[in-house]
Amino acid sequence: xxxxxxxxxxxxxxxILLFAAKLMAELFLRLKLPIVLGELIAGMVIGPFALGAxxxxxxxxxxxxxxxxIKILGEIGAIVILFMAGLEMTPKxxxxxxxxxxxxxxxxxxxxxAVGLIVFQMFGFDALQSMLIATALTATSIAISVQVLSEFxxxxxxxxxxxxxxxxxxxxLAIAVLSVxxxxxxxxxxxxxxxxxxxxxxxxxxxxxxAAMLIASVWVMPKIITPRLWKAKGSVExxxxxxxxxxxxxxxxxxxxxxxGAFAVGMALSTTKVFEKVENYAHQIGLIFAPLFFAIxxxxxxxxxxxxxxxxxxxxxxxxxxxxxxxxxGLPAMMFLKSKSKGMKVGIGMISxxxxxxxxxxxxxxSGILTSxxxxxxxxxxxxTTIITPIWLKIEYKKEQKQEGTEPQANNLL
Numbered sequence: 001x002x003x004x005x006x007x008x009x010x011x012x013x014x015x016i017l018l019f020a021a022k023l024m025a026e027l028f029l030r031l032k033l034p035i036v037l038g039e040l041i042a043g044m045v046i047g048p049f050a051l052g053a054x055x056x057x058x059x060x061x062x063x064x065x066x067x068x069x070i071k072i073l074g075e076i077g078a079i080v081i082l083f084m085a086g087l088e089m090t091p092k093x094x095x096x097x098x099x100x101x102x103x104x105x106x107x108x109x110x111x112x113x114a115v116g117l118i119v120f121q122m123f124g125f126d127a128l129q130s131m132l133i134a135t136a137l138t139a140t141s142i143a144i145s146v147q148v149l150s151e152f153x154x155x156x157x158x159x160x161x162x163x164x165x166x167x168x169x170x171x172x173l174a175i176a177v178l179s180v181x182x183x184x185x186x187x188x189x190x191x192x193x194x195x196x197x198x199x200x201x202x203x204x205x206x207x208x209x210x211a212a213m214l215i216a217s218v219w220v221m222p223k224i225i226t227p228r229l230w231k232a233k234g235s236v237e238x239x240x241x242x243x244x245x246x247x248x249x250x251x252x253x254x255x256x257x258x259x260x261g262a263f264a265v266g267m268a269l270s271t272t273k274v275f276e277k278v279e280n281y282a283h284q285i286g287l288i289f290a291p292l293f294f295a296i297x298x299x300x301x302x303x304x305x306x307x308x309x310x311x312x313x314x315x316x317x318x319x320x321x322x323x324x325x326x327x328x329x330g331l332p333a334m335m336f337l338k339s340k341s342k343g344m345k346v347g348i349g350m351i352s353x354x355x356x357x358x359x360x361x362x363x364x365x366x367s368g369i370l371t372s373x374x375x376x377x378x379x380x381x382x383x384x385t386t387i388i389t390p391i392w393l394k395i396e397y398k399k400e401q402k403q404e405g406t407e408p409q410a411n412n413l414l
Contacts, residue, residue, distance in 0.1 A: 010069040014292065016055070017064070017299060020046040021291035036147040037390045039291045043298025044383075052299070066299050075258065077293025081143040082259040083244045084282045085164055086266020087275070088155045091218050100162055100336035104329050105169025108350055111328030112137035113177065115320055123316070128369055135181050136353070136360040136378045137321055139174030141386065142167035143259075145349040147290060148390045152397050159342040162333055163349040168263055170329075170350065172210050176203040178360060209254055213247065213261060217268035225274055236274050237281040240265075301383045305376050313377040318384050325350045345396050352389035357382045 020042040028038030046052050052064030116134030121127065142164060149160045180203070221243065230236050244265040251261030269278055330347020337343050361378040364370030370378075 006067065006069070009063075009065055010067060010073075012063050013065055013067070013070050014073060016046060016052070017043060017070075017295040018288070018292055021295040025291060033391070033394070035151060036144050036290075036294055037387060039294035040144075040298040040386060043295035044301050045298075046295075047299030047301065049299075049302040049304055064299070066296065070296060073289075074293050074296035077289035077296070078143055078259050079244065079248045079262045080282070080286055080289040081146060081293060083262040083266040084279075084286050085142070085146045085155075086263040086268075087270050087279050087282060089161060089164060089267055090270045091214065091267050092271075098165075100333070101165030102169050104162060104166035104332050104336070104346065104350075106173060107328040107332055108140060108166060108170045108325060109138045109173040109177065109328075112321065112324035115324050116317075119316070119320060129364075129374070131181050132360055132364045132369055133317070133374065133378065135174070135178050136357040136381070137317070137324065138170070138177055139353065139357065140167045140170045140325070140350045141352045141357075141382075142171075142349070143290075143293065144352045144386055144389055145393060147294075148393045148397075149349070152394075154397065157342075158337055159333070159339075159345045159349070162337065162346050166329060166333075166346070167350060168210075168260065171260060172207060173203065176205075176207070181360075209251075210260055210264070213251065214264045214267065217247065217264045221265060221268035222272045225269065225272060225278075227273055236277055240269060240274070240278045240281070243269075297386065298383075301379060302376070303380075305372070306380070307373075310373050310376050310380070313374065314380045314384070317377055317381045321353060321381055321385050322351055322388070341396070341400065345393065348389060348392045348396060351385050351392070353382045353385045 021039040024038035024042035024045075025035045026038075028035050044050060046055075046064060048062060048064050048066060053062055055063045113134045116137045117130050120130040120133050125133065145163055145167075146155070149155050149157070149163070154160050224243065225236060225239050227236070230239060244262040247261030247265045248258035249261070251264075252258040266282075269275060272278075326344075326347040329350040330343050332343075333346035334340055334343025337346070357378055361370065361375045364378075365372065365375045
């Protein structure tokens with residue numbers, strides 16, 4: 001009975017969140033605001049810490065609960081979004097921008113981590129607490145930026161390719177840093193047990209795995225997914241789904257973010273004969289999983305515990321989160337793209353934090369290293385940067401359209 005009740009709770013929660021997300025998407029479309037922002041706010045409004053607490057069924061039980069099953073569906077949404085992003089970039093294009101992507105992505109991790117570590121130690125946090133907070137500042141969540149770029153028909157622009165490429169590098173390095181920090185946190189010696197050679201080896205292992213996964217995907221995928229091999233209706237789409245889920249699982253099993261594996265398979269399929277069929281299918285499932293992903297992220301924000309101390313800490317960490325990505329990613333992007341406005345868009349597109357920040361916060365609280373107030377601060381930082389990014393990015397593109405005298409529809413032809 002408990003399992004059945006949990007199943008019913010899950011499908012009711014998904015139904016309410018999805019309905020609210022699409023309702024807000026319609027509203028934000030009419031207000032000419034980013035649709036993704038509406039979907040995020042829908043989650044915040046209808047979530048269990050807001051109006052959802054008052055949506056009750058029989059026995060006074062809340063109908064909107066973010067249980068583990070709903071969180072898993074949200075993670076699947078992120079995997080689908082990054083698979084779709086991978087389809088927009090061929091391996092050749094990714095490697096062509098390799099130097100720029102690697103530089104922007106690497107600085108996008110180093111600058112926030114270094115500044116966060118120094119600033120929070122200055123505020124009296126110990127080394128391990130500061131390292132965890134700094135790690136939460138590193139990883140970019142590009143699912144939101146990808147959605148905004150898609151809305152404007154800019155996924156094939158030079159700045160979009162740099163954002164996606166740099167964010168992949170950023171994500172890989174951030175996961176490597178997280179793996180190292182967790183091992184330090186769980187180790188018997190704590191910070192004193194840090195061995196620079198071990199840290200370097202761990203990071204190189206993660207980078208090597210992604211390179212191997214990308215090469216293997218590019219070599220294997222065209223051989224597995226071919227029209228002559230799969231003739232039954234839906235076979236190509238089904239095998240493509242199995243492939244990017246499998247790659248996501250493989251990435252997750254060795255400590256990488258699952259979205260990295262899905263992105264690699266998307267890139268591998270971007271040059272195959274079945275590309276158009278897979279792309280159409282991916283966009284169809286994205287219509288469900290993308291809004292669900294954003295609504296679930298929004299629904300996990302709990303503003304009830306906010307007090308003066310949390311607001312003060314949040315203000316500091318939000319400023320650091322924004323400035324360090326603008327400097328660490330935006331400035332080098334300006335040099336590579338030889339354009340101030342495009343470089344600025346890259347910096348803005350990298351501001352949003354996501355699941356890695358929330359994972360760091362969860363690990364910190366579970367291990368007793370971070371207090372509940374610091375946890376709330378990290379969650380608020382993730383929420384605010386997630387809200388700021390699509391608004392700011394849309395403003396920049398609106399300015400660009402005004403200067404060019406074009407309408408949004410014209411960009412869809414690019």
